[in-house]
Amino acid sequence: PDAYVATTREDDRLTITLTNPQARNGICAAMRDALFEALAAAIDDPTCPQVLLDGAGGCFSTGGVLGEFGTARDLAQAHLVRTLRSCAGLLHRLGDRATARLHRACIGSGIEIPAAAARRIGSPDAFFQLPELSMGLMPGAGGTVSLPRAIGRHRAAYMMLTGERIR
Numbered sequence: 001p002d003a004y005v006a007t008t009r010e011d012d013r014l015t016i017t018l019t020n021p022q023a024r025n026g027i028c029a030a031m032r033d034a035l036f037e038a039l040a041a042a043i044d045d046p047t048c049p050q051v052l053l054d055g056a057g058g059c060f061s062t063g064g065v066l067g068e069f070g071t072a073r074d075l076a077q078a079h080l081v082r083t084l085r086s087c088a089g090l091l092h093r094l095g096d097r098a099t100a101r102l103h104r105a106c107i108g109s110g111i112e113i114p115a116a117a118a119r120r121i122g123s124p125d126a127f128f129q130l131p132e133l134s135m136g137l138m139p140g141a142g143g144t145v146s147l148p149r150a151i152g153r154h155r156a157a158y159m160m161l162t163g164e165r166i167r
Helices: 029-044 073-082 088-095 144-152 153-162
Strands: 006-008 013-018 050-055 098-102 105-107 119-122 127-129
Touching: 013 029, 029 088, 050 088, 088 098, 098 127, 127 153, 144 153
Parallel strands: 013 050, 050 098, 098 119, 105 127
Antiparallel strands: 006 013
């Protein structure tokens, strides 16, 4: 798509929506960059709007796009980019201004990023999963920090180590 993220402003509320529902809002590098820019703009906005993070379509996000895994030519540079362009870090910096509205699949970075928001609102059909360990990976996008802060270290460890879907 031309835009992976849409922003709308109504009074003192800025809504940032992931807008690639045909790919289940999979977070590719382009979407991560677009989300990072939208969150950075919200932080820099002198009117300090409330921020609502949402996902268009049938689910919030199925996480990282598997086709991009392992494609970086320089692993150190890729790690640096992910660290410097941390969407979870920006959501955390927004503090009480940040809310994430979650529905259906919230997998991998699709839960690790919104877990950094001060408030998370899950629909009754929402489920959460960290499948990275089964792929030989550690959770990313700040998940080893954002999830324990949000749900406690024991629940986060259970999710990380089992990979089970949690409703």
